[in-house]
Amino acid sequence: MAVLLLVYLWFSIVPVQAAEGKGISAQDGQEIYQMLKSGKRTSMPKEKTYKKPEQPTVYLTFDDGPSKLTPQVLDILDKEDVKATFFALGEEAKAHPDLIKRIVKDGHTLGNHSYNHVYKELYSDFQNFWNQIQRSEEIFADVAGVRPQLVRAPGGTYTNFDAYYYYLMEQAGYTVLDWNVDSGDSKRQNVPVNEIIQSVKNAPLEHEMNVLFHDGTGHESTVEALPQVIHYYKKLGYTFAPLTTEVKPKQFPVGKPKWSRNMSFAHFNELLQETQQYALAHVPPKNEPLDTPEQLVNQTKIAREESAQALASKPSLPLKINVVGGNGYTLDQSQYELQGDRIELALRFLVEKMGGRMEWNEPVKTAYAHYGMYDVEYDLPKRSIRLYKLGNRVATHNLADMSLVEGTIRVPLQNTVGLLGGRITQSVMDSGTREVSLAFRQFNMWNENNSLLKNSLFAINY
Ligand SMILES: [Zn+2]
Numbered sequence: 056m057a058v059l060l061l062v063y064l065w066f067s068i069v070p071v072q073a074a075e076g077k078g079i080s081a082q083d084g085q086e087i088y089q090m091l092k093s094g095k096r097t098s099m100p101k102e103k104t105y106k107k108p109e110q111p112t113v114y115l116t117f118d119d120g121p122s123k124l125t126p127q128v129l130d131i132l133d134k135e136d137v138k139a140t141f142f143a144l145g146e147e148a149k150a151h152p153d154l155i156k157r158i159v160k161d162g163h164t165l166g167n168h169s170y171n172h173v174y175k176e177l178y179s180d181f182q183n184f185w186n187q188i189q190r191s192e193e194i195f196a197d198v199a200g201v202r203p204q205l206v207r208a209p210g211g212t213y214t215n216f217d218a219y220y221y222y223l224m225e226q227a228g229y230t231v232l233d234w235n236v237d238s239g240d241s242k243r244q245n246v247p248v249n250e251i252i253q254s255v256k257n258a259p260l261e262h263e264m265n266v267l268f269h270d271g272t273g274h275e276s277t278v279e280a281l282p283q284v285i286h287y288y289k290k291l292g293y294t295f296a297p298l299t300t301e302v303k304p305k306q307f308p309v310g311k312p313k314w315s316r317n318m319s320f321a322h323f324n325e326l327l328q329e330t331q332q333y334a335l336a337h338v339p340p341k342n343e344p345l346d347t348p349e350q351l352v353n354q355t356k357i358a359r360e361e362s363a364q365a366l367a368s369k370p371s372l373p374l375k376i377n378v379v380g381g382n383g384y385t386l387d388q389s390q391y392e393l394q395g396d397r398i399e400l401a402l403r404f405l406v407e408k409m410g411g412r413m414e415w416n417e418p419v420k421t422a423y424a425h426y427g428m429y430d431v432e433y434d435l436p437k438r439s440i441r442l443y444k445l446g447n448r449v450a451t452h453n454l455a456d457m458s459l460v461e462g463t464i465r466v467p468l469q470n471t472v473g474l475l476g477g478r479i480t481q482s483v484m485d486s487g488t489r490e491v492s493l494a495f496r497q498f499n500m501w502n503e504n505n506s507l508l509k510n511s512l513f514a515i516n517y
Contacts, residue, residue: 169191
């Protein structure tokens with residue numbers, strides 16, 4: 056009880072401190088105004104401010120709803136056990152309050168996509184954009200009790216936003232998000248299902264994928280394509296999550312706006328005051344203390360995750376790898392890296408320790424590993440591993456976690472071993488010991504067939 060009370064007191068003090076720190080002097084205001092006028096943003100999302108998810112993650116987003124199609128989208132997400140983000144329009148929320156409620160109740164993130172989506176209004180002056188964001192937000196707050204902190208600009212920010220829009224939205228406490236995968240479902244009317252799926256598949260794979268869809272009226276083919284898109288990413292090893300303010304937002308660069316606008320210093324100052332006051336009244340300060348028992352439980356979880364991170368940042372220890380029924384090998388600290396609990400190591404290193412040989416074909420970004428009668432292709436753009444036996448393809452695996460770091464393909468140990476038919480049987484990771492044991496189903500067969508594997512790090516079933 057004492058803890059909760061203390062937490063409550065601290066919570067009530069923080070906004071005051073934030074208020075004092077927030078004011079901008081007239082001179083600073085003029086400097087910011089001039090900088091923004093030149094088209095430069097004052098700040099960009101910084102890597103370290105956000106949480107990079109452990110697993111490769113897809114954020115599905117649905118714009119322009121809710122509409123009569125939204126229940127179908129929600130049913131599919133429910134069935135696939137996927138959480139997503141809905142950038143809703145205030146106008147549609149007013150027409151379908153129950154759907155807004157369901158989006159929130161189902162555990163998805165509700166984002167703000169303006170009130171009426173009319174470009175000419177939204178992009179003729181920031182004041183109009185800002186008014187629409189607030190108008191929608193009041194509707195969301197009334198209907199579902201939430202004030203979305205995430206905003207997606209209708210049409211995306213590129214050539215719509217200028218540096219002022221970005222800056223003022225930040226001052227108001229919002230996170231603006233574009234996307235890095237356009238499903239192309241609103242290129243024109245009735246885009247065929249296959250075209251949507253193909254557009255999704257054409258997008259280069261990244262650790263975090265923010266996919267643009269629409270659940271507004273007329274997007275029946277989006278609903279039809281959705282299960283296949285979900286299966287596509289699941290097969291690649293992606294997990295799904297709703298967007299939050301902790302996810303690094305995908306943002307397009309500031310382009311020359313296609314709208315003619317005039318921002319005087321006086322107007323800028325008005326808007327600056329308005330947005331900052333708004334943030335003080337509505338936006339919880341960053342790093343706020345947690346205020347419910349449920350969140351205190353979460354706090355414990357976060358502390359545990361942080362200790363895993365602390366472990367990762369500690370002066371490294373050698374990592375001992377034992378292969379059940381085979382030899383062990385010790386990697387020194389430069390030969391592997393810990394990302395949370397995940398061990399990443401260089402593919403070339405792994406292959407060479409297996410007694411194999413690696414070649415890298417730069418134009419197609421594919422690595423070839425050769426061992427005895429086996430050849431393996433690591434196709435980086437497709438994140439796939441193709442396994443050949445005596446020149447015949449016997450299997451293809453997908454490994455979304457594969458990455459290219461300073462010219463080296465990095466792979467996560469657990470997933471790689473798993474895809475190749477093995478598993479981690481034991482793992483000790485504490486401040487004094489780092490040791491992992493691996494087992495491979497076909498180790499014995501391998502030992503008979505390929506003497507190279509006797510002394511190898513991994514008796515992978517190649
Ligand atoms: Zn839209």
